[in-house]
Amino acid sequence: MIRAALIGNPNVGKTEIFNRLTGLSQKVGNFPGVTVEKKAGRLVHQGREIEVVDLPGTYSLTAHSVDELVARDYIVLERPEVIVDIVDGTNLERNLYLTLLLLEMDANLVVALNRWDMVKARGMEIDIEKLSELLGCPVVPTVAITGDGLEDLKDSIVDAAGQKRAKGQDAALNYGCDIERLISKVEDLIRKSPALVEKYPQRWLAIKMLEGDEMAMEQTRACLSSSQLAEILSIIEAVEAAIK
C-alpha cells in the first residue's frame, strides 16, 4: 500500500482533490495527541492501493500553530511515501513557499498545479517542464472542480512511490555560501547523534535550528550533548551578532 499525504495552502482546492481521489471511502479521525481532524481515504490505481491522508491547509511549517505542527510532524515522523503538494497555479509566488519547505524536508514530492483552467483563462503560461526541473519533482496540472488531470496525478503518485527521492539529493535552493556554510556546520554536529540522523532529515533540522525553531531545539536537546548544543547556539549567536 502506498501512503500519500495531501498538503497545500488554504483555499487551493485541496479538499476537492481529496474528495475526488477518495470519494466516499473517507474516514475521519484525529491526529494522535491533538484534536486536529484527520481525514483519510483509500483508492486503487494501477492495481496499487493508495491511502490518502488530508493534512491541514497551511502556508508554512513553523511551530507556531497547531495545524502547521501537525502537518510537519506527520511528514517528518510518519514519513508517507509520497507528499502531494497542491499549488494554486494562478498564485505560484505565494504557494511555492510551502513547496520549498517540503523539499527541504526531503519529502518525496509531487506537485499538483491546480486551477489550471484559471491559469489558461488568464492567459498565463507556465513552463511545467522547467518548473519540474527546478523543483526536482514531478509537476502535474489539475483542475479539481472538474477532475481534469487527476488520473495523471494518480499516475504520478504511483510512479513517485516507486522511485524514492535520493537522500541528500541536491537541494533545490542554495542559500548562498555564507548561510550554506552555517548549515553544514550544524549538520556536522547533528550527524554526531545517530538518533537524530535516524529520525530527521539533517539539512531540514539544521535549518530549523538556525531559525531558532522551538520544537526543533527541544527535540535535539535530548539527543545532543550539552557541549554540542552550546556549539550550535554559539554559531547562531555569532551570526546574529554579525548581522547587527
Added chain:
Amino acid sequence: MSEYAENLSSALVQRRYEWIASTVDSTVKKGSGEIFTLTDMLDQVFLDKHLGIPIFLTILWTMFQFAFAVSEPFVVIIERVFEMLGAWVNQAISDPYLASFVSVGVIGGLGSVLVFVPPIFGLFLALSILEDSGYMARAAFVMDRFMYRLGLHGRSFIPLMIGFGCNVPAIMATRSMDSEKDRMITMLISPLISCSARLPVYVLIAGALFGASYAGTAVFAVYALGIVLAVVMALIFRRTLFKGEPSPFVLELPTYAVPDASSAILHMWSRGRMFLKKAGTIIFWATIIVWLLSVHPWEATSGGQVIAESYIAWIGHAIEPVFQPFGWDWMAAVALLFGLVAKEVVVGTYGILLGAEEAGLGDALVSQGLFTPLTGFAFMAFVLIYVPCVAVIGTIAKETNSWRWPAFALVYQTALAFIVTGVIIAVGRLAGLS
C-alpha cells in the same frame, strides 16, 4: 549577510523568497496585462465599505430562509410518518410496556428530534455553498473592520460562522488563529452562536406560539441575540481576562467559484452525518432514560398514563422553583436538565412527556398552555445561552488542555442565561405581556 535581514531566520526567509521570485520569473509568463476578472468585479461590490455589511446580513438571512423553506415539506413528511408509525405500534404491540417503550420512548422521543434532520441538513448545505463559492472569506474580511473595533479578531469570524452548524468544529477551527488570546476569546464566545442542535427547540416553540407568520422572525431574533451576546462577551473578555489588541489580520481571498454540486452535497453529508450519529447514540440513550423515568414507578403511573406520578415529575417538581420566576413549569425544568446532554433532548423530552402522537407536538404545547409567547421566547433564549452541551465542554477541555476553561464556560454561560432570561421576562412584563 543580507543588509535587510534583521536576524538569521529572516535572512533564510528572504533567500527563499528570492529563489521563488527567480523560479516564477523563469517559468511563468503573465497573461497579456492584468485583466479585470469576474472576481474583481464581484469584490468591488461585496467588499464595498458601505454595502459590505448589509449585503452580508442579507445573505445570512437568505441562508436561514433557504434552509427552512427547502426543508419544510420534508419535515411534514417525516412528522406524518412518525405519527402513523406511533399509531400502528400501539395497535400491533399488545404488551403495554413494550408498546409504551416503542411508541413513546423511541418514536415520541427520538422521532421528535429526527423531524429536524431536514432543516439541519439544509443549513449545512447552505453553509457549504457559501464556503465553496468563496464568499465566506469575504464575509470575514467585511466583518473584520467591525470586529476589530469590538476587540475581536477577524479570523475568529469563520469559526463563529461554522458555529451555526455545530459549536464543536467551530471551537476546533480556532486553531488556525496564532494569537493565544484571540483564540481563547473566540473559543469562549463560540458556544453563544446558535448551533443546529438548538434549532429543533426554537422551531418547536416558535412554531407553536408565534404562528407561521412570526415564527421565522422569532427564530431569527434568537440567532441575533446569540450574536449580540457573543460580541458583548468578547468585549468583556478583551477588557478583563485577555487584555491587549487583536493581532493584525491577514486573509487571502480565493477566487469566486461556482460551487460544485457533488462537493457541496458531500460536505453537507459529512457534517450532517454527525447529527445522525448523535441521534443514534447520545440523544437516543438520553431519551430512553427520560422515558424510563416517566413510566416508573409503573403501577403508580398506571403504565405510563399518569406522568404526574412518575419519577421524572418528582425530579421536575424538585427543580421547578428555580425556573418558576420565568413562568415555566416542571416539564420545562426537566427538559432543560436533560438538555445538558444535548440540546435536542429538550425536544425529545417534551415528545415523551406530552406523548404527542395524535397531534403535533407544537399543538400539544399550546393546548396545555405551557408557555405564553413571552415565556416561550424567554425559554428559547435560555436554551440558546445556558451550558453548552457535553460535547462542547469536552472539546474546550481538549483544546485548552485544562478543566479550568470548560468549567469557566459552564459557569459564565449559566449565569448569563439566568440574567438574560430574567431581563427578557422583566422587560416583557413591564411592556404588559404575560
